Amino acid sequence: MTxxxxxxxxxxxxxxAVINGTLADAPxxxxxxKLLDVNxxxxxxxxxxxxxxxxxxxxxxxxxxxxxxxxxxxxRKIASLLLEAGDKVSIxxxxxxxxxxxxxxxxxKLAQVEKDYATVRGVFDSYAKKxxxxxxxxxxxxxxRQMGKTYIEYYRDRVRYVMENSTSLTIVPxxxxxxxxxxxxxxxxxxxxxxxxxxxxxxxxxxxxxxxxALRAEAERRFGYLELIERLKNAEEIGxxxxxxxxxxxxxxxxxELDSKVVLIYFWSASQPQQxxxxxxxxxxxxEDYHANGFDIYQVSLDVDKALWATTVRGQELPWTNVCxxxxxxxxxxxxxxxxxxxxxxxxxxxELVDGEIVDExxxxxxxxxxxx
Numbered sequence: 140m141t142x143x144x145x146x147x148x149x150x151x152x153x154x155x156a157v158i159n160g161t162l163a164d165a166p167x168x169x170x171x172x173k174l175l176d177v178n179x180x181x182x183x184x185x186x187x188x189x190x191x192x193x194x195x196x197x198x199x200x201x202x203x204x205x206x207x208x209x210x211x212x213x214x215r216k217i218a219s220l221l222l223e224a225g226d227k228v229s230i231x232x233x234x235x236x237x238x239x240x241x242x243x244x245x246x247x248k249l250a251q252v253e254k255d256y257a258t259v260r261g262v263f264d265s266y267a268k269k270x271x272x273x274x275x276x277x278x279x280x281x282x283x284r285q286m287g288k289t290y291i292e293y294y295r296d297r298v299r300y301v302m303e304n305s306t307s308l309t310i311v312p313x314x315x316x317x318x319x320x321x322x323x324x325x326x327x328x329x330x331x332x333x334x335x336x337x338x339x340x341x342x343x344x345x346x347x348x349x350x351x352x353a354l355r356a357e358a359e360r361r362f363g364y365l366e367l368i369e370r371l372k373n374a375e376e377i378g379x380x381x382x383x384x385x386x387x388x389x390x391x392x393x394x395x396e397l398d399s400k401v402v403l404i405y406f407w408s409a410s411q412p413q414q415x416x417x418x419x420x421x422x423x424x425x426x427e428d429y430h431a432n433g434f435d436i437y438q439v440s441l442d443v444d445k446a447l448w449a450t451t452v453r454g455q456e457l458p459w460t461n462v463c464x465x466x467x468x469x470x471x472x473x474x475x476x477x478x479x480x481x482x483x484x485x486x487x488x489x490x491e492l493v494d495g496e497i498v499d500e501x502x503x504x505x506x507x508x509x510x511x512x
Contacts, residue, residue, distance in 0.1 A: 154224035155197045158208075163233040165212060166192040175207035177353045183208075200224040204347050205245065205308055219253055221245040221308055248309045252300075256316055259293045263318045294324060301333060305340035311350045314357070331361035360469035379485075379492045380475040382439060384462035387449045392437075392462050394487075400433030401510045403503075404485040406478055409442050409451040414482050418455050421500045425507065426459060432511035435459060441481065443467040486510070 162170060168188045173180040188194045200206055202224040210218040210232070218230055218238045228246060232238035240246045266286040273279045301310045314334060316324040325333065338355035345351050382394040382404070394404065405422070407414045426436060436459035442448040445465050452461045464470040472478075476485065484503070486493040488510045 154200060154202055156200045156208075156222040156224060156226040156228070158196045158198065158210075158220070158222075158228055158230060160194045160196075160210070160218070160230045160232065162188050162192045162194065162212065162217070163231065164192075165234050166190050168212065170194055170196075170217075171211040171213075172196055172198070173209045173211060175209065175350075177349055180209065198222060200226070201347075204345060207249075207308075207312075207350070219246070219249050221249045245307060245309060248304070248307060249312075252309050252313060255296075256313075259289065260318060262289055267319055290318060290322070290324075293318075297324060298333065301337060305337065306344045308341065308345065308348065308350060310337055310341075311354055314354065328361070328365050331358060331365055334358035334361055356466075356469050359466055360471065363466055363469065363471040366471075379487055379490075380472070382437070382462070382472055384439065384464050386460065386462050387452055392460050394437050397435050397437055397460065399435035400489060401429075401435070401507065402487040403434070403436045404476075404487065405436060405438045406472075406476070406481055406483040407438065407440060408481050409440055409448040410444065411481070415451060415455070417482065418457060421503075422459075423455075423457070425500070425503065429507050429511055434507060434511055438462070439464060439472065441467050441470055441473070 158172075160170070162168065166188060167190050170186045170188055172183045172186060174183050175181075183198065184196065186194045186196045198206065198208055200222055205221055205223045208220045208222050209216055210220070210230075212234045215234065215236060217232045217234060217236045218240070220228065220230070220240065220243065222228070222243060223245070226243050226246075228240055228242035230238055230240045238250065240250060263286065266282055266289070270279055270282045270286075273282060297313050297316070301313060304310050314325055314337065318324060334354060335358040338351060338358050341348070341351045341354065379394075383391050386392050394402070403422075403425075407417075409415060422436060422438075426434070438457070438459060438461045440448045440452075440461065440463040442463060443465055445463050448463045464472060476483065486506060493506070493510070
């Protein structure tokens with residue numbers, strides 16, 4: 140193997156980031172090392188802490204693709220790290236999570252982000268408790284006003300942080316911070332612009348990062364929601380949620396443009412063999428039997444792989460309207476139509492959604508016999 144080939148192979152396999160730590164108040168115990176896998180923790184290892192409170196861990200990190208690594212003592216998080224390949228960090232912490240880190244600038248910034256977040260959450264929780272115990276409406280009003288002021292000040296401060304650190308992955312967790320029990324920090328519709336700008340900036344530095352991809356997916360979901368709100372606001376009044384998506388010729392097709400007495404809206408995925416079979420064995424015969432009586436189909440694919448979807452539609456020669464929402468699980472139409480899983484089917488008759496469960500071909504034919512006669 141040449142030297143260049145060896146370097147490429149090493150980069151592909153990843154490099155080590157070394158953590159040398161001291162757990163001040165729990166010698167001869169254990170530290171659990173976890174990786175943040177987008178929205179959940181994944182346990183990497185359990186490391187022994189020696190009698191002097193020292194421990195060492197080497198994490199596999201791909202070059203150019205930093206990872207969020209967290210240290211736990213039992214169920215308590217005691218340190219947060221954002222590590223790059225080749226980092227050698229020293230961390231001093233205790234079982235309450237009071238930690239300091241050296242050797243990783245990004246980890247130092249992440250620690251400050253979490254400290255700021257913990258501080259404002261404490262203030263927010265304090266106001267919430269005072270409101271619970273308030274004896275007059277005037278007190279509740281005053282405390283609520285102060286809580287709102289705290290939120291606005293922190294929101295503005297975090298927007299500034301995001302803009303000033305646009306190429307640092309430490310901005311990613313900021314976007315998912317929640318105040319109180321259920322108030323997302325970035326809860327305004329227009330925050331979609333911040334999500335998108337952040338994803339664009341980070342992608343120039345970390346094009347393969349799972350965290351950046353998740354941020355972009357969230358940005359697209361929010362823009363989809365904004366787009367849907369705008370369409371609903373400007374749409375003519377109809378008895379169902381309109382859909383507008385591109386077909387296999389990249390031409391936008393609206394559900395409301397189908398001028399048929401009865402329309403089946405069918406959400407599916409071309410990646411599922413059973414659903415492909417349903418097209419051929421159920422939907423095509425139904426279309427042939429009922430189309431002349433005013434029946435049509437508006438089929439919505441939720442496939443991220445648009446090429447696979449287009450190939451399937453062409454290969455099966457499906458004659459009705461076929462569109463694709465490449466946002467997949469981030470599609471706003473999932474929420475609008477309350478879709479728990481694929482496939483999902485809905486019937487529109489004379490411009491109104493029809494009540495009634497569609498579970499198989501028999502129930503669908505029974506309904507069509509009634510609606511198209």
